[in-house]
Amino acid sequence: MYKITKMIILLVAGMCLLTGFVTTTTALTNILVESDHAYANNFDYIWPEISRPEATQMRLHFTKLELDFDDKLILLNKDGNKLVTFKDYNNEDFWTEWYTGNTIKVKLETNRYETAYGFKIDQVEIRTNPESISMDIKETPSSSSAPFAYITNGGSNNVSVIDTVNNTVIAVVDVGSDPFGVAVAPDGTKVYVANMGSNNISVIDTATNSVTDTIDAGINPRGIAVSPDGTKIYVVNSASNNVSVIDTVTNNVTASVTAGGIPYGVAVNPDGKKVYVTNGDIGNENNTVSVIDTISNNVIATVTAGGIPYGVAVTPDGTKVYVANWGSDNVSIIDTTSNNITARVNITKPVGITVSPDGKKVYVTNVSNNLSVIDTANNTVTATVNVGSDPSGVAVTPDGKKVYVVNSGSNNVSVIDTASNIVIATVPAGNTPRAFGQFISGSVSTSAAPAGPECKEIKDYLPVYTNGVNLNIINQIAGGHPTLKDGVCFGPPARLFW
Template identity: 25%
Template structure:
């Protein structure tokens, strides 16, 4: 303990007053205010030069696209429970399209109970949030329709005629819906509200199905499942600008996801049993990172630190650490299963996945990897949507939010 100063060390009241007066005069002479006096050093310097804060490089995004919040993290708007005013009053639900039952099962995530089963068109593949987040579109692939669901009421609207809607995305500027017409071998750009065709871009690959957009939104990478290829598409021109064959015999690419910093794309491959890692800007030769048998879905955690990778063929989920650039854990479903597509809860604590071949849905605690629920649904559950989720706008699929 420091001893108190001796009486000789204590300044007199008179000297303290004189010192204060001198300080006021000096401040008046140099024209400094309260803010400036706070910057003084013990040597009496005024307004010392401070190092400038590092500036983040601006991202020149696709015209009309909402500005990137953080160039180092494209998912910065997706933080836990950071719900847009558009969706904050929507009831929390899990919407499960059952491809072989032609229905959507609705689950209350708080009780893990099925609340409703909604009949839709033939072979619903995905439930997709619209760009403005006001509508959920059910992709009835063989029914050649999109069924709109109102996420406020859970009611289905009148189906819209759309041919071969295997999957559905939205351009970052909100100007176009992009239908992945897998069998038609087209990327069909449509009005995002009426779904009227605006441009149909033919492709030479087979099975276009999943995609994700670059940090600036100016291009997107598309997987071609049945020919083992990748496409690079110019968003504004609505044109395929590059194409490559994956370097694996029998490759079958699935889900596509971008790294938080926008420097890499990851492509799940259920036959190569891993995910391809490539630079989207150069569109160079990708490298394969093995994860598990039947790699299928890719989902980023709410803190942007990890990605959950579903291995449908072995009933596991691999955890990929972005900063360490490697796999760190693997969670195994008890009693096995076929984890496929899904999404992360608004609070980030639960990973919801469809069990494609087991007519069930899995709820997994992201903090422990423990399965907390296993819920029976219809046959062939596929691209389920957890809704609402944080974010400013939707790029489609089962919920890619920015």
């Protein structure tokens, strides 16, 4: 067992800076959990759980892991939810990612064909809560918060909220049945979730991570997008073959626009004047994209895209629309002035799609369990990044430095560094995560709250050691401004970096 002491810095959206030190304890233990070498066919077994009651995080060390085609080694948490799935894997002497919790279960599933070595785990390492924390208060210029990723989990009927600073799940929000699409309001204050099973939209308040309203939609809502000014929501109803237009002030449906057969994805032009809807009628080799005028709420053009188009994204300058055609194994590029296809990029079974903030790259998830990177200057694939199983939704952070890929089959999220095109973290999600849409919030700037006698002393804070340290401010005055001491206020949220 050993201790680590690190300096921490708390940046808040006001005029305060706290600095201090936190001591964490890490323990390394020798264990032995292994399969037969080689393992048997048609095998399905969960080993006795690896549990450390004092742990807040755990990771495992494999001396070797070798699996044959389509065989799986699954790590589960205490509740039986998947942390990660290894499939067709062969590696030696490696550590897993850090997983939140104090229990890991190991499950091996094999088919009836060939066998392989299996696995051998020889060490477990844990992290515990901070033992001490001391803080000093200084003044500093204000800062803005980092973005959050909101991951819809269709199999567990909730949304995982990921802090993109330290890539940890900070909250889980219960929503409707079989949540699919998700969209974050431009100001970051609301998240809209399309619940395909309950035919409605959950409205999440990002300050409290709680559902504040539920809006009826059509049948099987999938894709969802918010207008650039935040006043309208566009919801694609796959079984109703239409698009619901919702006023965000009243949360009422103000219009219903007929689309094509089995509409799936939706995106709004940055100027807010047009909405693009993919119509993924299965069995049709020449599916379409409906172009909707947002003033009249009428379809003003129908563009033949490709077979079974799913994801759709518009470039930041509004001149191009990229459409992921699952059925025809390509991405169509639409000129928004002429509504004509100007190019196609071959990608096997593309699903989700998004454009970088600078418009130079397009990121596409596909059935080959990887992410294709397209250079928009010449519309060629310049990189392919291996991710988890059955990737679906994809989004880029506002600074363009990280891409988040939601893996429905492995119940996690791959985090990719855009400079190197390397996966730098894997974050566990709920069951069958999809997050189809723009699921990452932008930077939210808040001005400093005026100091005054209404500011009260903060009495409680809860440091939680995960991959970083979060300081959860408990006391809040009217208006939602946490306080540090008499006469000093700052706007939420606050975060610790180290």
